[in-house]
Every structure is written in structure tokens, then in C-alpha cells.
Amino acid sequence: MKRDxxxxxxxxxxxxxxxxxxxxxxxxxxxxxxxxxxxxxAEKKFQEIGEAYDILSDPEKKKLYDTYGHAAFQDGTGExxxxxxxxxxxxxxxxxxxxxxSFRGGFGDAGFGSFGNGGTTYTWHFSDGTGQGGAFDFGGGxxxxxxxxxxxLFKGAGRGGNAAFHGGRRNMREEADLHSEMxxxxxxxxxxxxxxxxxxxPDGTAQTLQVKVPAGIDEGKSIRLKGKGQRLSDxxxxxxxxxxxxxxxxxxxxxxxxxxxxxxxxxxxxxxxxEAFLPTIHGSxxxxxxxxxxxxxxxxxxxxxxxSMTDPSxxxxxxxxIGIEVPRSLTPEQRRKLHExxxxxxxxxxxxxx
Numbered sequence: 001m002k003r004d005x006x007x008x009x010x011x012x013x014x015x016x017x018x019x020x021x022x023x024x025x026x027x028x029x030x031x032x033x034x035x036x037x038x039x040x041x042a043e044k045k046f047q048e049i050g051e052a053y054d055i056l057s058d059p060e061k062k063k064l065y066d067t068y069g070h071a072a073f074q075d076g077t078g079e080x081x082x083x084x085x086x087x088x089x090x091x092x093x094x095x096x097x098x099x100x101x102s103f104r105g106g107f108g109d110a111g112f113g114s115f116g117n118g119g120t121t122y123t124w125h126f127s128d129g130t131g132q133g134g135a136f137d138f139g140g141g142x143x144x145x146x147x148x149x150x151x152x153l154f155k156g157a158g159r160g161g162n163a164a165f166h167g168g169r170r171n172m173r174e175e176a177d178l179h180s181e182m183x184x185x186x187x188x189x190x191x192x193x194x195x196x197x198x199x200x201x202p203d204g205t206a207q208t209l210q211v212k213v214p215a216g217i218d219e220g221k222s223i224r225l226k227g228k229g230q231r232l233s234d235x236x237x238x239x240x241x242x243x244x245x246x247x248x249x250x251x252x253x254x255x256x257x258x259x260x261x262x263x264x265x266x267x268x269x270x271x272x273x274x275e276a277f278l279p280t281i282h283g284s285x286x287x288x289x290x291x292x293x294x295x296x297x298x299x300x301x302x303x304x305x306x307x308s309m310t311d312p313s314x315x316x317x318x319x320x321x322i323g324i325e326v327p328r329s330l331t332p333e334q335r336r337k338l339h340e341x342x343x344x345x346x347x348x349x350x351x352x353x354x
Contacts, residue, residue: 002070005052013066017057024053176238178229184213186249190259190281190306191215197242211242216257216309219246252281257306257316264323265289280304280318287320295324 009023036042064072192215229238253260265276273291277284305316
């Protein structure tokens, strides 16, 4: 008899989507096959929490489960099963289908990496139209990196080679997913861009793929091109994962969504205050400079950083470190005035000391 899905994830029935997701991730990491090799009990629990999350993370499935329980997702002719069928959901259990989509649902769109079986290795070459290119291999037992594809969900876990299990059946997505890397400019990563990849297979066939790099993508993240991997014997295709690298931009440093740079302002502006144009990746910004600004101080320019890849309304900041421009040459009159100022400083210090 199946356990209650809420009990499986250790949450109550009032738990919101974030609480369910957090509970799932914690358990998935604990019982993941990579960290429990050969542990059948952990394998069973991993399957169970994946099944529970697939239902409770989907608002429609969750609603059916809350109303009809497990009956909504099992073979049968009752009202619960019919309601689930009308909603577009087939039986979760019952041994039908390959079970992969059900199991994978807990991981969202990312899916799993490839699982090598020691077979033939193929090489595809790509070019992004800028003269830069590269090559990547698939097959031959090379597994996908869970860290690349799933972020930090299974950070520290090893590479692929552990297939997913559902209903006691091994997932056979061997040599299906392909992996490559691409370098984009600092601005392309910040604002997004479209790249064209030309791929050629060993048999001479070629195809051009359009890769949309989302604004705000960070170093090391992967872009998934669904169905652009290797074709399997059953006619299904794996996916192509492109790992993004970001080129450096002289004078700028990125930390998450925030950008750090520097600028010099005139000596008199630092002393008396005023306005100065400060650089950002969005262009120069006219900024108010407080009187008495010191060299090395930072000025924050809100919403002049990098947009969040998942939330377009969330924009980072630009932090500008201020340097003071010291005059290189002075007229005799200017030098005399500065010496007079210097002398007043000495008198002021003596007055404070007395």
C-alpha cells in the first residue's frame, strides 16, 4: 500500500509550493543513487519521493490527489481515475509506460544526463559563426555532470553512470544526451543574445541550431536544446546541453547580479561635491557626488547591474569605486593658493591641539 505523499516528503497538507520543493530537494539529495550506490532501500526511497513530488508539485495533480487520493492515478474504472484521465493524466503506477516522465517530473525541465555503456564514441563539431568553435564527444561511457544540469541540487555528487529507476526498470537513456560548451561576451550574458550553432555529425550531415542565451545567465550554467541529442533505436532523441562561459570585460567584475567597476573624478568635485558621469554596462550615468568624497569610496547605482535570469523585475546594482584625479600641472597662481590652503591646515591643527 502506497504511503501518503505528504508523509513521504515530511510536510503537512497546508504546505505551499516552496515548502514542498525544499523538502523534496533535501530528501532527493539524501537518497540520491550517486551517494547511496548499491543501497536498494535508498533507491526505493528515491523513487518514492520522486513520485510524491511529481504529484504535489503540480497544482492540478495535487488537487486531484487531495480529493481522491492515490486512486486518481491508478488503473481502474472508478470516478477518481476517470477524473484524472479527463485532466490529461495517465496512471502513475501499474507498470505501464516507461515511467521516465513520471520519475523525471520531480526535476523539472532539466531531466537527467547521459548514461554511457561503453559503446561507440562519436564527435560533433560546432561553430558559432565568429570563428570560434570546439568539439564534444558522446557515448563511450561519458556521463553528464549533475552539477552542470541541475545546479547545486546534487552538488558534490559524481558524474553520470547511475540510471534512474522507476517500477524496478532501469532507464535506458544511454548515450542520448550530448554536451558542449560556448563562450559569450560579458554583455551577451548580461543582456541575452541569440547564437547560431552549426553541427556536423560523423556521417557528414549538418544542421544549424538557434541557441537563445537568456539575459542574466551566469558562468557555468547550461542551456538545454530539447531533442537535439543522439537518436536512439526506439526513435526518441536525447537533449543537447551547452555549458556557458562568460568572457571577461576590461574594467568590470561581475558577482551574481551586481557589477563592480571604477571611475576617477576631478579633485575639486571630490572636495566641493557636484555631478560626474559614472560608467555602467547600461551606459554612462550622471551621478551626484557628495562633498568630501574620499578616494576608494563606493557609490551604488541601483538597477544598473544585471537582471535575474528567472525574474525580469529583479535587477542588480552597479558599484563604482571612486578615484581622485590629482592635477598633474599647476600654474604659479594655483600653486600659491594650494600652499596657502596647506598653511591653513597647519594652523587649524595647532589650534585644535592647544
